[in-house]
Structures are given as structure tokens and as C-alpha cells.
Amino acid sequence: MSSPCHTSAVLVVFMAFAVSVRAEQLTERSCDVVGDESSESQMERALLKKLEPLSQMRFNVTVEKGKTENYVYHFRVCREVNSTLRDFGGLVQTDRQNGKTTVIGRINETQVFNGSDWIMLIYKGGDSYGRHCSGEKRRAVIMISCKRGVIASSFSIISEEREKEQECFYLFEMDSSLACPAEDSHLSVGSILLITFASLIAVYIIGGFLYQRLVVGAKGMEQFPHFAFWQDLGNLVADGCDFVCRSKPRNAPAAYRGVGDDQLGEESEERDDHLLPM
Numbered sequence: 001m002s003s004p005c006h007t008s009a010v011l012v013v014f015m016a017f018a019v020s021v022r023a024e025q026l027t028e029r030s031c032d033v034v035g036d037e038s039s040e041s042q043m044e045r046a047l048l049k050k051l052e053p054l055s056q057m058r059f060n061v062t063v064e065k066g067k068t069e070n071y072v073y074h075f076r077v078c079r080e081v082n083s084t085l086r087d088f089g090g091l092v093q094t095d096r097q098n099g100k101t102t103v104i105g106r107i108n109e110t111q112v113f114n115g116s117d118w119i120m121l122i123y124k125g126g127d128s129y130g131r132h133c134s135g136e137k138r139r140a141v142i143m144i145s146c147k148r149g150v151i152a153s154s155f156s157i158i159s160e161e162r163e164k165e166q167e168c169f170y171l172f173e174m175d176s177s178l179a180c181p182a183e184d185s186h187l188s189v190g191s192i193l194l195i196t197f198a199s200l201i202a203v204y205i206i207g208g209f210l211y212q213r214l215v216v217g218a219k220g221m222e223q224f225p226h227f228a229f230w231q232d233l234g235n236l237v238a239d240g241c242d243f244v245c246r247s248k249p250r251n252a253p254a255a256y257r258g259v260g261d262d263q264l265g266e267e268s269e270e271r272d273d274h275l276l277p278m
Helices: 004-028 042-050 189-216 227-245 270-276
Strands: 059-065 070-073 089-095 100-114 118-125 140-146 153-161 167-178
Touching: 042 100, 059 153, 070 167, 089 140
Parallel strands: 140 167
Antiparallel strands: 059 070, 070 089, 089 100, 100 118, 118 140, 153 167
């Protein structure tokens, strides 16, 4: 008969093993780029990290072709569609007529690359074709195009290329702002100079105002820094404008002259005598 200590030790080991297995099941597996880990490029890792916000979302699209084909395609970005199956299926086709599922592409055979405003995500290693494409494994190609303002939308299937002998694929597309290039927010040289100049003026006015008020004890308009200088400068500018812009000489006599009392002659008092009453 085993001792109680031995039984307890076995029980602890069993519980630890069960907890580790459960934790592994709860941890979702992510994309693994095709090839050895040492051969993965920094660009591929950066793109997969860029697509990480989409990993918690699920995308579905239904396709009906007459009465013979009725499929639903389930897609997740760098996550398994059904993590309980542990089959690495990142894009899965479900036949709505008989419930059969077919893995189109697996996340453990991922390729990713991008252009100026798009990202191409490829899942390889899907279930093998039957009579098509020489029986090779299926492959899913997802084109993620730039669309600002939306995290993800418009997931749809474009076509299935299976009439070739090799390199057959399913082509999907969707929109996402994650595929958009970073907006150029650099300021021009003129803008930088303008901001700098405006900042210096603000510092000059505010600092001078505080100095005049708190240190010098000025009041009213005298609180403005170098008020006398700016006042004289304004007068000089006004004189210069008056000198340049006026078309008439400054000393020219006026065209109209008023009539003074000395220019009026003495009128005879007899002119108004006939107006007096008789």
C-alpha cells in the first residue's frame, strides 16, 4: 500500500499537468511564417504585428452558386477559426448542405507582404484538392486594401482559381485602415518659420507686459513693451506712407479759397431802402 505522501505527490503532478494542458488549449496560436524562424524577415514580423488588431475579429461570407454549391467561408487573421480542433485552420469552408468543412489555408504556413496601400496575406497548406490542380494543397490569398476610417469591412470572395495544374488559390478581399500608409504630418520650412516667429512675438509681448507691470510698475498703454519706440515707429511709417502715396505736393495752395470779410465791399444802404414800409 502506497504511503499518503506518495499519493499526494502523484496527485500534485497530475493536477499540474492538467493545468498546463488546459492553459495551452486556452492560448490561441498565431501566424507562423513559412520557413525557419531564423529566416523570417523584419518586414514580415512588422506586418503581422500591424495586423494584430484584427486577430480578435471573425469574418464570414456566404456564396451560393445555383443549387449545387452553397458555402460559408470563415476567416480569422492569424488565429484559428476553431481553436478546439487544433488544426491551424485560418480560413475554413463549410458546406451548408452537408456540414462538411474544408480547410482552405492554415496559419502555420503564412506568407505576408505589402505595397503602398495594401497588404497581401496568404495561408498555405490547406486540405488537398481532389480531382483539380493535380491534388495539391489548397491556398487562400487575402488582399487587404486601404480604407481609412474603418478597422475592417467588406470581406468577400473574388474567385477560386482551380482550372490550372498547379498554384491554384482562393482569392478574397477586404478593407482596413491598417493597410493605409502613415499620413505625412511633416511641416514645411515656411510653416516652421511662421510658428517660430509667432511664438517669439507672443513671448515678447507677454514677457514685456509682465515686466512693465510687475517690475517697472507701468499702467495703461505704458505696460506694452517699448511703447515709445513702437509709437515713434508707427508715426514714421505713417509719414512715409503719406509722403509716398499722396499725389499732390504738400505745399500746393488749395484749389478753393474761402471768402473773407476783407474781400466784401461796402454796400450802399440805399439798396434796402425800398423794402422799408412807407
